[in-house]
Amino acid sequence: MSVLVPKWWSGLTQVLWAASLLLLGASLWMVVRAPVEAQMGVVQKIVYVHVPSAIATLIAFGLTFGASIAYLSTKRWYWDAIAASACELGLVFATIVMVTGPLWARSAWNTWWTWEPRLTTFLILWILYAGYHVVRASLRSSARRTVCSILGIVFFVNLPIVWKSVEWWRGSLHPRNVTMTGEMRETLLLSMAAWLVFLAAAFLTRLRLEWAREAASARGDARVPAAAPGRVSA
Amino acid sequence: MTLLSVALKDLRLHARDARFVATLFLFSTSLVLILSVAFGPIFRDPAREASATLWAALFFAGVLGLTRSLDLEAESGGGDALRLTGADPYSIYLGKTLANVLLLGAVFLLVLPIASVFYDVGNLSVLPAVLGVAALGVIGYAAWGTLFAALARGLKARELLLSVLLFPTLVPLWIGAVKVTHALWADGNIDPVRDWIKVMAVSDVLALALASFLYEPIQEASE
Numbered sequence: 001m002s003v004l005v006p007k008w009w010s011g012l013t014q015v016l017w018a019a020s021l022l023l024l025g026a027s028l029w030m031v032v033r034a035p036v037e038a039q040m041g042v043v044q045k046i047v048y049v050h051v052p053s054a055i056a057t058l059i060a061f062g063l064t065f066g067a068s069i070a071y072l073s074t075k076r077w078y079w080d081a082i083a084a085s086a087c088e089l090g091l092v093f094a095t096i097v098m099v100t101g102p103l104w105a106r107s108a109w110n111t112w113w114t115w116e117p118r119l120t121t122f123l124i125l126w127i128l129y130a131g132y133h134v135v136r137a138s139l140r141s142s143a144r145r146t147v148c149s150i151l152g153i154v155f156f157v158n159l160p161i162v163w164k165s166v167e168w169w170r171g172s173l174h175p176r177n178v179t180m181t182g183e184m185r186e187t188l189l190l191s192m193a194a195w196l197v198f199l200a201a202a203f204l205t206r207l208r209l210e211w212a213r214e215a216a217s218a219r220g221d222a223r224v225p226a227a228a229p230g231r232v233s234a
Numbered sequence: 235m236t237l238l239s240v241a242l243k244d245l246r247l248h249a250r251d252a253r254f255v256a257t258l259f260l261f262s263t264s265l266v267l268i269l270s271v272a273f274g275p276i277f278r279d280p281a282r283e284a285s286a287t288l289w290a291a292l293f294f295a296g297v298l299g300l301t302r303s304l305d306l307e308a309e310s311g312g313g314d315a316l317r318l319t320g321a322d323p324y325s326i327y328l329g330k331t332l333a334n335v336l337l338l339g340a341v342f343l344l345v346l347p348i349a350s351v352f353y354d355v356g357n358l359s360v361l362p363a364v365l366g367v368a369a370l371g372v373i374g375y376a377a378w379g380t381l382f383a384a385l386a387r388g389l390k391a392r393e394l395l396l397s398v399l400l401f402p403t404l405v406p407l408w409i410g411a412v413k414v415t416h417a418l419w420a421d422g423n424i425d426p427v428r429d430w431i432k433v434m435a436v437s438d439v440l441a442l443a444l445a446s447f448l449y450e451p452i453q454e455a456s457e
Contacts, residue, residue: 072451127402135395146455147385150448157440161406
C-alpha cells in the first residue's frame with residue numbers, strides 16, 4: 001500500500017459524512033416523534049443514542065483487535081494506523097455510553113451508578129482503552145506499534161466479558177436486550193444506521209490523518225510529529 | 235530447564251537485594267495496618283474487610299515487586315543476555331512468572347497471619363482452601379503482571395503505566411479472590427461464589443495462553 005492517500009478516499013469520506021449527517025438528522029426527527037415510554041417518560045429516549053454508541057464501541061474495538069493481529073503478523077504500518085484510528089473512535093463512543101448510561105440509570109434505577117456487572121466491566125473496558133492511548137502517546141520509539149498491537153489484542157479479551165456479563169453474573173440490573181416494536185423499533189434501527197455511518201465516516205477521516213502522518217514521516221518532514229519507523233510497502 | 239534457570243536467576247537477584255525484600259514486606263504490612271485502622275476499631279463485617287485488605291495489600295505490594303524485577307534486569311543487562319542465549323521466549327516468560335509467583339506467594343504468606351490477627355478472622359480448618367484461592371490469585375497476578383511488566387519495560391513512567399494497565403485487567407481476579415476468601419472466612423460455604431473460582435481460573439489460563447504467542451513480539455519490541 002502506498003503512503004499517498006488515493007483520490008477516491010476523499011470522495012468516499014465526503015459521501016459518508018453527507019450520508020451520516022442526513023441519517024443523524026432523520027434519526028433526530030424520529031427520536032422527537034417517537035412515542036414517549038409510559039414508565040420512564042422522555043428519559044427513555046436516551047436509549048436511541050446509548051445502544052448505537054455501545055454497538056459502535058464494540059465494532060471499533062473489534063476492528064482494533066483484528067488490525068492489531070494483522071500488524072503483528074505482517075508488520076505493515078497501515079494495520080497499526082487502522083488499529084489506532086479505530087481505538088480512538090471506540091473510546092469516544094465508549095465515553096458516550098459512559099455518560100448516557102448513568103443519565104438513564106438515574107431514572108430507571110434511582111441511582112447514577114451501581115456496581116452491577118455490565119457497568120463495572122464496561123468501566124474497566126473504558127479505563128483499559130484509555131490506557132492504550134496513554135501508552136501510545138508516551139512511546140516514540142519503534143516499539144510503539146508492537147506494544148500497542150499487543151495491548152489491542154489483550155484488551156479485547158474484555159469485550160466478550162462485557163457482552164456476556166449480564167448472563168454470567170446473577171443480580172444484574174442491566175437489561176439483557178432491547179425489545180421494541182413499531183415506531184420505537186424503527187427509530188432505534190435508524191439511529192443505529194446513522195451512528196454506524198457516522199463511525200465509518202469518522203474512521204476514514206481519522207485514518208487519513210495517520211496516512212498523512214506516515215507520508216510526512218516517509219518524506220522526513222520535521223514539522224509532523226514522527227510516527228514510529230516501520231516498513232512502508234509499495 | 236530454561237524455565238527453572240530463569241526463575242532461579244530472578245530469585246537470586248531478589249535475594250541479593252535484601253533491602254528491597256524487607257521494604258516489600260514492610261510496605262505490605264503497613265497497608266494492612268492502615269486499612270485495618272481505617273475500617274476499625276469495631277468491624278462491621280470482619281471477614282469481608284479482612285479479605286479486601288489482604289488482597290489489596292498483595293496487589294499494591296505486587297506492583298513494587300514486578301517493577302523491581304524489571305529494574306534489576308535492566309541494571310544488570312540480564313534481559314539482553316537472556317535473549318542472546320536463544321532460549322525460547324515462552325520458557326523465559328514462564329520462568330519469570332514462576333519467580334514472581336514465589337515472591338508474591340511469600341508476601342501473601344506474610345500478610346495472611348497479620349490480617350487474620352488484626353481482624354480476628356479465619357480458622358485453621360479453612361486454611362487449605364484459603365491457600366488454594368491464594369494460589370489461583372497469585373498465579374493470575376504473576377502471569378498478567380509479568381506480561382505487562384515486560385510490555386512496560388521501554389515506557390516512560392513505567393511504574394505508573396503498569397498500574398494503569400494492570401489493575402483494570404486484574405479486577406475480575408481481585409473481585410473473585412476477595413469474594414471467595416470472604417465466603418471461606420465468613421461461614422466456609424463457597425457455593426454462592428463458585429462462579430468466581432471459575433472466573434479466576436479462566437483469567438489465569440487466559441494470561442498464560444496469551445503470553446504463549448505475545449511474549450516473543452514483546453521481547454522484540456524491547457530490543
